[in-house]
Amino acid sequence: MRDIEALLLLAKDTAKLSYRRLAKLQKKNTVQYKYSKQISREMKATADAIIEDEIIRHLIPTGLAILSEECGEISSNSNSNSDSKLRFIVDPIDGTVNFIRGICSSGISIALFDKDRPLFGVIIVYPSGDMAWGGKEIGAYINDISIQVSEISDVSKSVLCTGIPSRFNLDNNHNIINLNNLLIKFGKVRMLGSASISLLQVAKGSAEFYTEQDIMLWDVAAGLAIVEGAGGEISMLPGNYKYSFNVFASNGIVGHNLISK
Numbered sequence: 001m002r003d004i005e006a007l008l009l010l011a012k013d014t015a016k017l018s019y020r021r022l023a024k025l026q027k028k029n030t031v032q033y034k035y036s037k038q039i040s041r042e043m044k045a046t047a048d049a050i051i052e053d054e055i056i057r058h059l060i061p062t063g064l065a066i067l068s069e070e071c072g073e074i075s076s077n078s079n080s081n082s083d084s085k086l087r088f089i090v091d092p093i094d095g096t097v098n099f100i101r102g103i104c105s106s107g108i109s110i111a112l113f114d115k116d117r118p119l120f121g122v123i124i125v126y127p128s129g130d131m132a133w134g135g136k137e138i139g140a141y142i143n144d145i146s147i148q149v150s151e152i153s154d155v156s157k158s159v160l161c162t163g164i165p166s167r168f169n170l171d172n173n174h175n176i177i178n179l180n181n182l183l184i185k186f187g188k189v190r191m192l193g194s195a196s197i198s199l200l201q202v203a204k205g206s207a208e209f210y211t212e213q214d215i216m217l218w219d220v221a222a223g224l225a226i227v228e229g230a231g232g233e234i235s236m237l238p239g240n241y242k243y244s245f246n247v248f249a250s251n252g253i254v255g256h257n258l259i260s261k
Contacts, residue, residue: 002062002064002086004112004119004120007062007064007112007120008112008120008122008133008135008138010058010059010062011059011088011110011111011112011120011122011133012122012131012133013058014054014055014058014059014110015055015108015110015122015123015124015131016124016131017054017058018051018054018055018092018108018124019108019124019126019129021050021051021054022047022051022093022108022126023126023127025047025050025051026047026099026127042166043096043097043100044070044096045093045096045099045100047092047093047099048069048070048092048093048096049070049092050092051092051093051108052068052069052070052071052090052092054092055068055090055092055108055110056068056071056074056090059088059090059110060074062088063076063077064076064086064087064088064112065086065087065088066087066088066089066090067087067088067089067090067217067218067243068089068090068091068092068218069090069091069092069216069218069219070092085114085115086112086113086114086119087112087113088110088111088112088113089109089110089111089112089113089217089218089221089222090109090110090111090218091107091108091109091196091218091219091221091222092108093106093107093108093126094106094107094108094109094123094194094195094196094197094218094219095107095192095193095194095195095196095197097193098193098194099126103193104192104193104194104197105125105126105127105128105192105194105197106125106126106193106194106197107123107124107125107126107194107196107197107200107222108123108124108126109121109122109123109196109218109219109221109222109223110122110222111221111222111224111225112225113221116236118135118136118221118224118225118228118234119135119136119137119225120133120134120135120138120225120229121133121134121135121221121222121223121224121225121226121229122222123196123197123200123222123223123226125197125200130142130143131143132147132200132203132204132226133226134147134203134225134226134228134229134230135225135226135228135229136225136228136229138229139229139230140203140226140227140228140229140230140231141229142200142204147203147204147205147230148204148205148230148231149202149203149204149205149208149227149230149231149232149250149251149252150205150206150207150208150251151251151253152208152251152253152254153253153254154254155185155186155187155208155209155254155255156185156186156187157187158186158187158188158207158208158209158254158255159186159187159188159189159190159201159206159207159208159209160182160183160185160186160188160189160190160207160208160209160210160211161189161190161191161192161198161199161201161202161207161209161210162179162182162183162189162190162191162198162210162211162212163191163192163193163195163198163212163215164191164212165195165212165213165214165215165216165219165244167214167216167239167240167241167244168212168213168214169214169240175213179213182211186209190207195210195212195215195219195220195223195247196219196220196222196223197223198210198212198223199220199223199224199226199227199249200223200226202227202230202232202249202250202251203223203226203227203229203230203232204230205230205251208250208251208253208254208255209248209249209250209251209254209255210227210247210248210249210250211246211247211248211249212246212247213239213246214239214240214241214244214245214246215239215244215245215246215247216241216243216244216245217243217244217245218243220236220245220247223249224236224247224249227249231251231252232249232250232251232252233249233250233251233252234247234248234249235247235248235249236248
């Protein structure tokens, strides 16, 4: 089995370098974008591809498989059977619209999964530069300070972070009714425009529950690992598209009866 600690260090260093590159791109006003031809509500920035190239260039030498938002799957070059299920999952800019329009925060996300199980995640928040990382076996941290989920148990006094992903079917009345029925159970609801940033709120105890339907794996992979590291619980149910999932994350107290399987 690979040295997970060394891979985590690589992911952290890669995220830092990518953050610096992203900051330079925005300083040069290189915020060019277009709408996706496949998904009409999805925006793509030129910076997405540039930062993805930066990340992949540093991860490729490991020989591990990589799944990234922009280029899809890159097969493993490893000859070791013990490594065959390990793969990096990358989102160069989670919250692209936030980045393009200057709304709130976005995140550079790198995760390592063992098949479907998150081992660790690294997120650098843009533009603040705060770095979060963690996993179930290693705890969770922001700027090397330990974080934990909240202990709030009353749903009516809890904060829900959610969103409406580009692939969420707004024409489906069943989807809208289910979302509305969930929203009214919580004391407050926040839509931050970035799944990774939303999951960080659960991990650091600022929110108790996160869910999105048909969210893509690269959007949530790193954040889910960090939530587990902070003592929370996660659930991933298959979505309607390749690599999409119906995702739930909580402080482990709120929301068990809210998950519809």
